[in-house]
Amino acid sequence: MNAIVIDAFEFCRSNGSQQGVTPVAEMTRLTKDCADTSGTIAWKAVGGTSKMGFPQMTLSVSGTVQLVCQRCLTPYAHTIDAQTVLMLGKDDEQADEIEEMINDETIDVIVGSRSMELMDLVEDEALLALPHTPKHDVCPDSALLDKAKSEKLSPFDALKGLKSE
DSSP states (O other), rough: OOEEEEHHHHHHHHHHHEEEEEEGGGGHHHHTSSSOOOOEEEEEEEEETTTTOOEEEEEEEEEEEEEOOOOTTTTEEEEEEEEEEEEEEEEEEHHHHHHHHOOOOOEEEEOOOOOOEHHHHHHHHHHSSOOOOOOOOSSSTTHHHHHHHOOOOHHHHHHHHHOOO
């Protein structure tokens, strides 16, 4: 993955902006959750300052990844479209203080640095956008599932079979 190292504080102070498209195959942590490495993730990071004066970054990711449906165990295309606001603290202590001050679950407070790997943030956001349990809205071949459900024998039916022999 192409390294894009930014000074997170300067990026936010100067209202910096970066964007790009990265192949899923280059995101090693993301590929572990995918059925294959096809697809791309389009991303955009925009720096700024919050109303309270703290550095913040808006990060957007979108694209399509191949996941394995947990119902029918076949791959399917899952669309990612997520955006988050990251507020930056200088250290853990300041990040905790900011989190208490803003008291807003929609904003993530992280520790910023002068040499932050932007692509790690992009990959983190793509990972967070994945469903907890990936599955089709409607599985393409539910005949096998329906058959398995309808053929389910009760343990008592099995015992009846033993008794009649």
